[in-house]
Amino acid sequence: MRFAAAVLAVMLTVAGFADAGDKPAPRVAMPTIKIETGDACVAPTGEMRRDHMKMLLHQRDGTVRQGLREQRFSLKHCIDCHASRETGSVLGKDGFCSSCHTYAAVSMDCFECHTPLRQSRTAGASR
Amino acid sequence: MSPDRREFLGWGAAAAAVAALAPGIRLIELAQARSPQEAASALKRWGLLIDSTKCADCDVCVAACHEENGVTRHGRPETDAQWIRKVNLSDKRTGYAQTLPLMCQHCEHPPCVDVCPTGASFKRDDGIVLVDKHTCIGCRYCVMACPYGARSFVHETVSGQKADVPRGKGTVESCTLCVHRVDRGETPACVEACNRDGGKAMVFGDLNDPSAEIHRRLRSEPSSQIRPDLALNTGVRYQGL
Numbered sequence: 001m002r003f004a005a006a007v008l009a010v011m012l013t014v015a016g017f018a019d020a021g022d023k024p025a026p027r028v029a030m031p032t033i034k035i036e037t038g039d040a041c042v043a044p045t046g047e048m049r050r051d052h053m054k055m056l057l058h059q060r061d062g063t064v065r066q067g068l069r070e071q072r073f074s075l076k077h078c079i080d081c082h083a084s085r086e087t088g089s090v091l092g093k094d095g096f097c098s099s100c101h102t103y104a105a106v107s108m109d110c111f112e113c114h115t116p117l118r119q120s121r122t123a124g125a126s127r
Numbered sequence: 128m129s130p131d132r133r134e135f136l137g138w139g140a141a142a143a144a145v146a147a148l149a150p151g152i153r154l155i156e157l158a159q160a161r162s163p164q165e166a167a168s169a170l171k172r173w174g175l176l177i178d179s180t181k182c183a184d185c186d187v188c189v190a191a192c193h194e195e196n197g198v199t200r201h202g203r204p205e206t207d208a209q210w211i212r213k214v215n216l217s218d219k220r221t222g223y224a225q226t227l228p229l230m231c232q233h234c235e236h237p238p239c240v241d242v243c244p245t246g247a248s249f250k251r252d253d254g255i256v257l258v259d260k261h262t263c264i265g266c267r268y269c270v271m272a273c274p275y276g277a278r279s280f281v282h283e284t285v286s287g288q289k290a291d292v293p294r295g296k297g298t299v300e301s302c303t304l305c306v307h308r309v310d311r312g313e314t315p316a317c318v319e320a321c322n323r324d325g326g327k328a329m330v331f332g333d334l335n336d337p338s339a340e341i342h343r344r345l346r347s348e349p350s351s352q353i354r355p356d357l358a359l360n361t362g363v364r365y366q367g368l
Contacts, residue, residue, distance in 0.1 A: 064259045067167035067251060067310050076290050113260055113295030115288045 031103040032094040036085045042072050052078075056110075075114055083118035091116040160312025172235075172254035173304055173362060174334040175318070176341045176350065179227040180367035183326030186213050188228045191320030195305060197289040208279035208294075210302045211317060216368075225368070228317065228329075231256055231277040231302035232353065233362030239269035239278065248299075254334075254362050255304045263298040270299060274354055277301045304331075304362075334362065 041048050043055075055073040062068035071077045082096040083089055090097040091111060101108050161167070192198070192211045200207045211230040217223065237256045239248045247263035250256050258269075258278075270278045278301040285294045291307035294300060305315035313319070314331040321329040332341035344350075350364045 060261060062166075064257065064261065065249065065251065067161070067253070067306070068165075069163040069310055071163065079290075113285070113288065113293035113298070115290050115293070117290075119290045 028103060031100040033100065034084070034094060034096065035082065041081075042077075075110060076119065079116065080118050080120065083116070088118045089116045161310065163310075167251050167253040167255075167310075169252040170335060172334040173309060174233065174254065174332065174341060175304075175315075175363045176330040176332075176344060176366065177227060177363065178328045178330075178366040179225050181326040181328035182225075182227050183328070184226055185325050187320045187323075187325040188317035188329070189213060191316040192230075192302070192305075195289070195308075195316035196292045196303070197287065197294060199285075199287070201283060206280075206282045208281055208300060210279070210300070227365065227368070229275060229277070229353075230317075230363065231273075231304075232275050232359070233302075233304060235360035235362070237359065238272040238274065238357075242268040242272040244268065251306075255306050255309070256301075257303055257306065258299050258301065260293065260295060260298040260300070265297040265299065267299060273301075274357055274359075 043051075056075060056078075059068075059070070059073040060075070062070075063074065079090050084092065084095060087095070089095055092098060095116070097108065097111075097116070189211050193200075196210060198208050198210055211228055213226055214229045216225045216227070233254055233256050235250075235254065237248070237250055239256065240250055243249075244266060245262045245264055247259045247261075248256070248269045249259060265280065267280050270280060278299050280299050281294060281296050284296045288294050292303075305313075305317075308315060318329040318331040321327060330341045330344065332339035334342060334345070336342055345364060348366065350366045351368050352359075352361045352364060353368075
């Protein structure tokens with residue numbers, strides 16, 4: 001019994017060292033976060049990661065119902081900066097929105113209706 | 128110069144500057160569209176005046192609308208979305224034929240808003256009747272309630288939408304009076320196309336603004352609503368019907 005416990009302890013220690021040494025590949029592919037244009041977002045990164053959906057929700061009601069078309073938190077403005085340079089889209093395998101949302105397993109309905117494509121080539125770059 | 132005198136002159140200069148600049152600021156405000164931070168105001172009521180005697184036998188308004196709003200057809204007229212259509216009227220006795228565009232009439236008391244179970248169908252403060260597709264569940268009560276047959280249901284997956292005009296399967300849609308253009312201070316696409324390539328039959332403007340052409344013409348010329356018996360007080364008015 002004591003021998004078995006010792007063997008187990010050794011095995012666990014070895015496993016622990018191996019884990020600390022070279023990082024094993026994660027079970028799911030990590031999201032690609034590639035920001036192509038613009039140096040600063042409309043809010044700090046942490047806040048954007050936590051609260052971007054709240055900003056979009058707030059802006060959407062104001063825009064549709066009251067006609068408030070401030071550019072700052074508009075989905076169009078997000079897409080103009082964050083769309084991929086190759087595909088011009090925020091969707092697709094490495095798309096800014098879809099890669100993170102796939103990783104987090106959170107489905108988004110925005111692009112059922114809204115276009116995921118950047119509208120103007122210059123809009124993002126000129127910021 | 129005593130400090131009192133200096134102060135007095137300073138105030139005088141400030142007052143003169145305000146007097147000189149204020150009318151200019153007012154002019155800029157009149158010339159430009161509403162700012163993006165300003166909500167649509169109930170002081171305005173957007174409307175259209177369509178002169179059916181000038182309406183040519185063309186469909187530039189329909190083409191322009193569907194181009195502007197990214198409304199694509201699938202060759203299935205029964206189910207394809209339709210924001211504006213040309214209606215042909217003819218008097219059977221005399222044979223007098225007329226053609227006119229028909230779209231959402233932007234009623235003051237819209238039946239589509241009354242029946243909507245989720246509040247998705249709504250009237251904006253400036254009189255534009257819209258569908259909030261975020262809350263539309265696609266029940267189509269509004270399609271049935273509209274006496275003008277102005278609303279369409281999107282039956283098929285949509286791609287290639289315009290950035291200003293999101294459209295998606297499972298929601299109801301209709302003429303928005305090109306609300307994205309109106310908010311930029313432009314006129315709806317149909318009006319622009321009619322005045323450029325068509326019969327110059329359409330006028331867009333604020334029904335409440337006494338200086339607007341539409342207000343002047345409605346005041347001085349005969350006009351009518353479609354189905355005035357329903358007392359919906361439509362924002363789209365016709366002449367020559």
